[in-house]
Amino acid sequence: MAAGKVLAGQGPEELKELMAEFGEPSYRAAQLIKWIYRPVAAIGEMSNLPIGLRERLVQETVYHPCSRVTVRRSQDGTRKYLLELQDGELIESVYIPEADRSTVCISSQVGCKMGCTFCATGSMGFVRHLTAGEIVDQVLQVILDVGSRPSNVVYMGMGEPLENYGPLLRSIEILNAAWGLNIGIRQITVSTCGLVPGIRRLGKEGLGLTLAVSLHAADDEKRSRIMPVARVYSLDELLDALHEYAARTKRRITIEYALMAGFNDSREDARQLTELLRGLLCHVNLIPVNPIPGGLHHKPRDNQIVRFENWLRRGGLEVKERGADIEAACGQLRGRWEEI
Numbered sequence: 521m522a523a524g525k526v527l528a529g530q531g532p533e534e535l536k537e538l539m540a541e542f543g544e545p546s547y548r549a550a551q552l553i554k555w556i557y558r559p560v561a562a563i564g565e566m567s568n569l570p571i572g573l574r575e576r577l578v579q580e581t582v583y584h585p586c587s588r589v590t591v592r593r594s595q596d597g598t599r600k601y602l603l604e605l606q607d608g609e610l611i612e613s614v615y616i617p618e619a620d621r622s623t624v625c626i627s628s629q630v631g632c633k634m635g636c637t638f639c640a641t642g643s644m645g646f647v648r649h650l651t652a653g654e655i656v657d658q659v660l661q662v663i664l665d666v667g668s669r670p671s672n673v674v675y676m677g678m679g680e681p682l683e684n685y686g687p688l689l690r691s692i693e694i695l696n697a698a699w700g701l702n703i704g705i706r707q708i709t710v711s712t713c714g715l716v717p718g719i720r721r722l723g724k725e726g727l728g729l730t731l732a733v734s735l736h737a738a739d740d741e742k743r744s745r746i747m748p749v750a751r752v753y754s755l756d757e758l759l760d761a762l763h764e765y766a767a768r769t770k771r772r773i774t775i776e777y778a779l780m781a782g783f784n785d786s787r788e789d790a791r792q793l794t795e796l797l798r799g800l801l802c803h804v805n806l807i808p809v810n811p812i813p814g815g816l817h818h819k820p821r822d823n824q825i826v827r828f829e830n831w832l833r834r835g836g837l838e839v840k841e842r843g844a845d846i847e848a849a850c851g852q853l854r855g856r857w858e859e860i
């Protein structure tokens with residue numbers, strides 16, 4: 521590993537190489553990796569490393585590629601982080617504590633090129649992919665702030681994770697590894713807007729993670745009005761890929777459906793959704809849309825949400841209990857923190 525590399529994001533082998541370059545015994549790599557992923561704020565705090573090695577690491581490497589610019593806290597304990605990367609770009613992460621779990625929502629890109637109309641990130645366009653180290657360091661920053669490791673991680677922040685495939689997989693490996701953050705693979709969720717080749721590729725990896733797909737409409741024409749990706753991959757192609765994914769992984773897929781008043785919340789919408797998902801190993805997560813400023817979409821009334829949920833249940837779909845999940849999808853967490 522060349523000098524100047526970022527420590528967050530490195531694995532045991534790379535750190536062994538680094539220690540060899542530094543002329544240190546190889547057991548230092550095991551000491552160093554524990555500090556990296558049971559994080560401390562700075563290299564100077566890695567107390568069982570010799571002072572000379574710590575000084576050299578400070579001079580020749582970067583530990584954390586993200587730095588906290590602001591942390592906003594809501595009354596329910598949710599915290600929203602604005603993080604600055606080394607090149608000055610900004611990303612957002614969210615921490616959501618609940619009774620039986622705590623979830624960190626992380627970004628995979630600066631901006632996003634998918635252009636979903638209900639999403640503020642979509643309107644800012646694409647800037648760049650994040651590295652695996654930048655993805656993992658978002659979780660480390662939250663741990664440093666709240667003082668404990670989250671039980672769950674969801675890729676639902678800025679960006680389309682399947683567009684940034686290599687760093688996505690590497691970051692999942694680090695989150696899950698015993699030498700990394702040791703977060704259960706089933707507690708990791710990747711949320712996609714429906715990139716068919718990426719879904720097929722992910723299914724072949726043989727990972728047990730949770731796949732969440734932003735569907736939001738069960739009709740190609742309607743979906744393409746809010747999600748440009750629908751003009752590239754039809755619902756038929758998407759559903760084929762989802763059936764294949766479920767067959768390979770035996771994991772239930774989460775279908776995210778953001779309810780938008782007068783757009784996708786009618787009885788006919790419920791019927792189409794029920795037909796589309798029939799036979800798929802999945803459950804539906806209904807999310808009243810979180811409107812963006814100046815956006816076209818609004819939340820339905822509560823009684824309409826309940827009605828829609830009942831139509832789906834009667835049609836035989838499994839619908840997640842409200843509050844059984846973090847009620848979010850890619851592009852939908854913003855509403856949580858705009859109230860903060």
Ligand code: SF4
Nearest residue numbers: 632636639642850851
């Ligand atoms: S909802 Fe997700 S995929 Fe769509 S524009 Fe926003 S960040 Fe990108």
